[in-house]
Amino acid sequence: xxxxxxxxxxxxxxxxxxxxxxxxxxxxxxxxxxxxxxxxxxxxxxxxxxxxxxxxxxxxxxxxxxxxxxxxxxxxxxxxxxxxxxxxxxxxxxxxxxxxxxxxxxxxxxxxxxxxxxxxxxxxxxxxxxxxxxxxxxxxxxxxxxxxxxxxxxxxxxxxxxxxxxxxxxxxxxxxxxxxxxxxxxxxxxxxxxxxxxxxxxxxxxxxxxxxxxxxxxxxxxxxxxxxxxxxxxxxxxxxxxxxxxxxxxxxxxxxxxxxxxxxxxxxxxxxxxxxxxxxxxxxxxxxxxxxxxxxxxxxxxxxxxxxxxxxxxxxxxxxxxxxxxxxxxxxxxxxxxxxxxxxxxxxxxxxxxxxxxxxxxxxxxxxxxxxxxxxxxxxxxxxxxxxxxxxxxx
Amino acid sequence: xxxxxxxxxxxxxxxxxxxxxxxxxxxxxxxxxxxxxxxxxxxxxxxxxxxxxxxxxxxxxxxxxxxxxxxxxxxxxxxxxxxxxxxxxxxxxxxxxxxxxxxxxxxxxxxxxxxxxxxxxxxxxxxxxxxxxxxxxxxxxxxxxxxxxxxxxxxxxxxxxxxxxxxxxxxxxxxxxxxxxxxxxxxxxxxxxxxxxxxxxxxxxxxxxxxxxxxxxxxxxxxxxxxxxxxxxxxxxxxxxxxxxxxxxxxxxxxxxxxxxxxxxxxxxxxxxxxxxxxxxxxxxxxxxxxxxxxxxxxxxxxxxxxxxxxxxxxxxxxxxxxxxxxxxxxxxxxxxxxxxxxxxxxxxxxxxxxxxxxxxxxxxxxxxxxxxxxxxxxxxxxxxxxxx
Numbered sequence: 001x002x003x004x005x006x007x008x009x010x011x012x013x014x015x016x017x018x019x020x021x022x023x024x025x026x027x028x029x030x031x032x033x034x035x036x037x038x039x040x041x042x043x044x045x046x047x048x049x050x051x052x053x054x055x056x057x058x059x060x061x062x063x064x065x066x067x068x069x070x071x072x073x074x075x076x077x078x079x080x081x082x083x084x085x086x087x088x089x090x091x092x093x094x095x096x097x098x099x100x101x102x103x104x105x106x107x108x109x110x111x112x113x114x115x116x117x118x119x120x121x122x123x124x125x126x127x128x129x130x131x132x133x134x135x136x137x138x139x140x141x142x143x144x145x146x147x148x149x150x151x152x153x154x155x156x157x158x159x160x161x162x163x164x165x166x167x168x169x170x171x172x173x174x175x176x177x178x179x180x181x182x183x184x185x186x187x188x189x190x191x192x193x194x195x196x197x198x199x200x201x202x203x204x205x206x207x208x209x210x211x212x213x214x215x216x217x218x219x220x221x222x223x224x225x226x227x228x229x230x231x232x233x234x235x236x237x238x239x240x241x242x243x244x245x246x247x248x249x250x251x252x253x254x255x256x257x258x259x260x261x262x263x264x265x266x267x268x269x270x271x272x273x274x275x276x277x278x279x280x281x282x283x284x285x286x287x288x289x290x291x292x293x294x295x296x297x298x299x300x301x302x303x304x305x306x307x308x309x310x311x312x313x314x315x316x317x318x319x320x321x322x323x324x325x326x327x328x329x330x331x332x333x334x335x336x337x338x339x340x341x342x343x344x345x346x347x348x349x350x351x352x353x354x355x356x357x358x359x360x361x362x363x364x365x366x367x368x369x370x371x372x373x374x375x376x377x378x379x380x381x382x383x384x385x386x387x388x389x390x391x392x393x394x395x
Numbered sequence: 396x397x398x399x400x401x402x403x404x405x406x407x408x409x410x411x412x413x414x415x416x417x418x419x420x421x422x423x424x425x426x427x428x429x430x431x432x433x434x435x436x437x438x439x440x441x442x443x444x445x446x447x448x449x450x451x452x453x454x455x456x457x458x459x460x461x462x463x464x465x466x467x468x469x470x471x472x473x474x475x476x477x478x479x480x481x482x483x484x485x486x487x488x489x490x491x492x493x494x495x496x497x498x499x500x501x502x503x504x505x506x507x508x509x510x511x512x513x514x515x516x517x518x519x520x521x522x523x524x525x526x527x528x529x530x531x532x533x534x535x536x537x538x539x540x541x542x543x544x545x546x547x548x549x550x551x552x553x554x555x556x557x558x559x560x561x562x563x564x565x566x567x568x569x570x571x572x573x574x575x576x577x578x579x580x581x582x583x584x585x586x587x588x589x590x591x592x593x594x595x596x597x598x599x600x601x602x603x604x605x606x607x608x609x610x611x612x613x614x615x616x617x618x619x620x621x622x623x624x625x626x627x628x629x630x631x632x633x634x635x636x637x638x639x640x641x642x643x644x645x646x647x648x649x650x651x652x653x654x655x656x657x658x659x660x661x662x663x664x665x666x667x668x669x670x671x672x673x674x675x676x677x678x679x680x681x682x683x684x685x686x687x688x689x690x691x692x693x694x695x696x697x698x699x700x701x702x703x704x705x706x707x708x709x710x711x712x713x714x715x716x717x718x719x720x721x722x723x724x725x726x727x728x729x730x731x732x733x734x735x736x737x738x739x740x741x742x743x744x745x746x747x748x749x750x751x752x753x754x755x756x757x758x759x760x761x762x763x764x765x766x767x768x769x770x771x772x773x774x775x776x777x778x779x780x781x782x783x784x
Contacts (some may be wrong), residue, residue, distance in 0.1 A: 058510035065509050072511050219417040223424060230758070233765035235723035237737060245750040249438045250431045277508050330527040337529070344516045344530055360537040368526045368534070375525035 009045040035036040102358045110362045114350045121186015123339045131189045140195045182258045186341035194332040198267040206275025231273035244338040263335050271328045278320045282313035322382035326375050427704040450747045459734045480741030493661045498668025498743040505673045523666035535655035536731045546642050557636050563649040564636035573627030580623040588612045652733035675710035708779050719768050
C-alpha cells in the first residue's frame with residue numbers, strides 16, 4: 001500500500017505541508033542507514049511462499065473463499081470422474097457403430113468412420129488431396145499474415161495469388177485437373193473457403209465503405225450509411241434467405257448463379273458492413289494533424305489515404321478486425337440452414353445415417369473442437385497483438 | 396502561389412469533381428436498381444407470382460407449434476406473422492434478462508481472487524465464445540430430443556419440476572384473481588418508488604441528508620404484492636404437471652424448441668457479456684476507488700456513486716450491441732423449429748412464393764428493432780457523456 005497522504009499530487013493544507021517538510025529535513029540530517037547483511041533478513045514464513053503460499057492466497061484467502069473452493073472441488077468430484085469414464089475409459093475409439101454402447105461410453109469410432117465426409121463433403125474421394133492442399137494453402141496464408149512486418153502491399157498479392165491457386169485446385173478443369181462441380185464442395189473445405197474468400201473480399205469492400213462514410217460528399221456518404229446500417233440491422237440469416245430465394249428473381253432470364261456463390265456474396269456483403277464500422281473507428285482515431293500534414297505535403301486524396309492515413313488507421317483496428325473475422329468464421333455455419341454442405345451440415349447429415357443416429361453428442365463435440373481450435377487460435381493471436389500494439393503506443 | 400482561378404481547367408475544380416463523383420454514384424445505384432427491378436418484374440410475371448402485400452389478409456392454413464396468443468390455421472398471414480413477432484420478443488426478452496444476470500455473474504467471477512473460480516469463468520468465456528451459436532443450438536436441441544427420457548421415465552429433480560423429451564414442466568400457482576392484484580400492486584409500487592427516488596435525490600441535493608432508497612424500495616416491492624396476496628385470501632393451490640397417458644398435463648411447459656433456443660442464446664451471449672463486464676470494471680482506474688476510500692465513503696457508496704456510474708459508461712454501449720445480437724441470433728430458431736418471426740416468414744414465403752415481400756418484412760422488423768435500440772443508445776450516450784471542463 002502506498003502512502004496516500006504523502007503524495008505530492010494530493011491537495012493538503014499548508015500546515016500539513018510544513019509538517020512534512022520538517023520531517024523530511026530531519027530524515028535528511030539523520031546518518032545513513034548501515035547496509036543490511038543478508039543473513040539478518042528474516043525469510044518469509046513457509047506459509048507465504050511456494051505451493052502452500054500460492055494455495056493460501058489463491059484458494060483459501062478468506063473463509064468465503066475457502067467455502068467456494070471446497071464447493072467447486074465437490075462439484076468437480078461429482079462431475080469429472082463420470083465424464084472421464086464416459087469419454088476415455090468406457091469409450092470405443094475404432095470399429096463399427098455396433099461396437100458402441102450408447103449411454104455408457106462415448107463412441108469416438110464416429111470420428112474415423114466419418115471424418116472424410118465431414119471434412120470434404122461430397123468431394124470425389126480420389127481428388128480429395130486437392131481439397132487438402134487447398135485447405136493447407138488457406139490456413140498457411142492466414143498464418144503467414146500474422147507477422148506485423150509482413151503487413152504491406154505485397155501481402156495483398158500473396159492473398160490474391162493464393163486465392164487463385166485455391167480456386168484452381170478446387171474447381172479443376174485446367175492443368176489436367178478433373179473438374180469438380182460446385183455442388184460437390186463441402187465439409188470443412190467449404191467452411192474454410194466461405195470464410196477465407198469472404199474475408200479477402202469483404203476487407204477491401206469494408207475499407208471502401210468506411211472511406212465513403214467519412215466522405216465530405218453528401219450523396220456518397222448517404223449511400224454508405226444506408227448500406228452499412230441496413231446490413232448491420234438485419235440478421236445474417238435473412239441475407240442468406242435473400243440469396244437463396246430472392247436473388248434468382250433479380251437475374252435476367254436464363255442466367256443462373258450457383259448457390260454457394262450466392263451465399264458467398266451474402267457473407268461478403270454482411271461482413272463488409274461490420275468491417276466498415278471497425279475501419280471507420282480507426283479513421284476517426286487518426287489525429288487531425290495527420291490529414292493536415294498529408295494535405296500540406298500536396299498529396300491528393302488517394303495518395304493521402306494510401307500513404308498516410310490508411311496504413312496507420314488499419315493497424316490500430318487490427319484487433320477488432322480479427323474479432324470480426326472470428327465471428328465471420330463462426331457465422332459461415334449459418335449456410336447449413338439454406339442447406340449448403342458446410343462443416344455443420346455434413347456432420348448433421350452423417351447423423352441421419354441409421355448406423356450413427358444416436359451419436360449426435362460425440363459428433364457435435366468433434367466439430368465443436370474443430371471450430372474451437374480455429375477460433376481460439378485467432379482470438380489468442382488477437383489478444384497478443386493487442387498487448388504488443390498497446391505496449392508500442394505507450395513508448 | 397498567386398494564380399488566376401479562372402484559368403484553372405474545370406476538371407481540377409474540387410466542387411466540380413465532387414458533383415461529378417456524386418452524380419456517377421447516384422447513376423450507378425439507380426441503374427442497378429432499375430436493372431434488378433425490370434428483371435424481377437419480368438420474372439414474377441413469367442412465373443405468375445402475385446405481388447404486393449395482399450397475401451397478408453389471406454388465410455394462412457398452417458399451424459404454429461407454440462404461440463403467446465391462441466392461433467389457428469384459419470387465421471390470416473398477418474396474424475401468423477404477429478404471433479412470430481411475439482415469439483421473437485418473448486425469447487429475446489427472457490434471454491436478455493437471463494444473459495445479463497449470467498454475464499455479470501461470470502464477469503465478476505472472472506475477476507475473483509479465487510484462482511479456481513477465475514479459471515472456470517475464463518474457460519467458460521473462451522469455450523462458449525469460440526463455438527458457433529448454431530452448433531450450440533443443435534447440441535442442446537439434440538440433448539432434449541435424444542438424451543432426455545420419454546415422459547414415462549421423466550426425471551423429476553424436485554417436486555414441481557419435470558424434465559423429459561417433451562421439454563421442461565414447472566409447477567405454477569393455480570389461477571386465482573389474487574395474482575392479478577399482485578401484478579397491479581407491483582406496478583403501483585414501481586411508480587411509488589420512482590417518486591420516492593426523485594424526492595430523495597432532491598432532498599439530498601438540498602440538505603445533504605441521504606435517504607436509504609434501495610432498502611426502502613426493496614422492502615416495498617416485496618411487501619406490497621405480498622399484502623395484496625394476503626388481502627385476496629392467500630391462495631396456495633398449485634397447478635402441478637401430472638402424467639396423463641403419454642404426456643404431462645398442467646403446470647407450465649417449456650418446449651424443447653424454446654428451451655434449447657433460450658439455453659443456447661443465453662450461454663453464448665453471456666460469455667460475451669462477461670468479457671464486457673470484466674473489461675468495464677477493470678477500466679476504472681484504481682485511483683478512483685482509492686480516492687473514494689480516502690474520502691471515507693462506505694463500500695456500498697463507493698460502488699454506487701463512484702465505480703458503477705463510470706463502469707456503466709464503458710459497459711452499456713457494447714452490452715447493448717450484444718443484446719441486439721442476441722435478438723438477431725434468435726432468428727436461428729428457424730433451424731430448430733421454434734416458430735419465431737423469421738421461421739414464420741419463411742413458411743409464408745414458401746407457401747405464397749412471395750419471396751421479395753417476405754424478406755422485406757423480415758428486414759423491416761429487425762431494422763425497426765435496431766433503429767429503436769440505437770435511438771435509445773444515442774439518448775443514453777448523450778445523458779451519460781462525460782462532462783469535461
